[in-house]
């Protein structure tokens with residue numbers, strides 16, 4: 001991939017420590033528009049921290065996050081509130097544990113952002129939300145509370161809640177790892193459709209088979225470093241690096 | 255000659271209940287509402303990252319919890335005039351009780367806010383809600399559910415504690431009973447009568463509490 005590609009976000013030299021624990025040690029990555037990037041790696045390698053940094057939920061100690069057209073945010077100085085908000089505006093996160101608002105119905109969860117933050121009318125936002133819920137097969141759950149839904153249904157609502165804001169970048173943090181195996185398929189199907197519609201996304205996942213099908217680009221992280229990047233046919237099928245090879249083989253059970 | 259006991263009880267019931275309706279209940283309600291606002295402010299200060307701000311809140315809570323309510327009431331009623339600030343009995347009582355509720359409820363509200371999972375803040379932030387919106391629309395509604403039982407206890411205690419206001423001449427339930435008792439010399443009967451009226455009020459409040467808990471529980475699995 002050349003730097004002249006139509007990138008949506010470029011990350012350079014991202015570092016983050018929690019106390020003594022250096023979690024990200026100079027991470028570089030680029031996400032092009034319309035691309036699905038799979039972020040894989042062992043537990044504790046820093047995948048979640050990278051996603052959270054892109055969404056302004058975590059403030060890195062150093063490095064630059066540059067969303068296209070916008071001024072790059074350089075974390076070597078403390079970012080301003082405005083910079084963080086601008087950063088957050090570009091993406092939306094889908095969480096491992098869904099994090100739906102338990103005191104609000106499915107519809108209320110989905111329209112909260114559009115109505116309260118983007119100041120759209122309730123009627124408009126509801127129409128859009130209803131269409132999105134229909135797409136993920138949850139039209140009939142519109143007025144249910146999250147506790148009345150299965151994990152797979154809750155996660156699909158989580159995805160719709162993120163989509164409703166029309167973000168340029170979707171961030172998925174192991175969206176299926178909290179689900180019972182029989183519920184994983186429905187959620188992956190939704191992600192597959194979004195990929196087919198050319199949504200740009202970064203997907204942290206342990207579902208390597210799925211990553212192989214859906215991703216345009218794979219990034220393998222270990223110990224706070226990017227170890228290997230490339231198309232799935234290389235990183236997941238013929239990894240060059242020994243650590244990647246071990247990780248991939250263990251997960252794919254080859 | 256003494257009047258029959260039953261006559262005394264029925265004759266005094268009206269002024270005592272009247273004292274509850276025009277004294278005890280408005281005093282408790284207004285102090286509770288103002289107290290909750292103070293408590294919310296103190297709780298948020300306690301959660302502040304700024305050491306000075308959280309320190310001030312901590313000292314406030316410590317003073318309120320570490321001193322008797324009666325002393326707090328007297329400091330405001332007798333102490334402030336000594337500093338040239340004259341306060342009538344009613345406002346004195348409301349100020350003292352509000353400040354007191356503020357201290358106790360602050361800890362309840364703080365614990366309730368902390369009991370809401372961190373993921374709820376993050377979910378709100380990722381859909382770009384501001385910290386104030388997050389607090390109002392996501393965190394406090396969930397904190398409210400867990401704080402209803404302890405805040406109900408605070409309120410019930412407050413209703414009983416308002417009897418202290420009789421000592422600064424606020425005409426409420428207990429002062430009515432005292433005055434009739436002094437006049438009729440039937441202390442036992444009137445104080446028991448007052449106790450029963452407090453008890454009935456508190457029973458009613460307990461049932462309001464369970465109703466509220468049920469209502470706020472409607473969106474969680476059982």
Ligand SMILES: Nc1ncnc2c1ncn2[C@@H]1O[C@H](COP(=O)(O)OP(=O)(O)OP(=O)(O)O)[C@@H](O)[C@H]1O
Pocket residue numbers: 018021023041042043044045046047048049050
């Ligand atoms: N808020 C935090 N405070 C302290 N340490 C943290 C914090 N968040 C993450 N860490 C640490 O940072 C390291 C990387 O965490 P991260 O969640 O990014 O890893 P991950 O690759 O997403 O792992 P997993 O696959 O288990 O989700 C871990 O060692 C973790 O303990």
Ligand SMILES: [Mg+2]
Pocket residue numbers: 047048049173
């Ligand atoms: Mg993670």
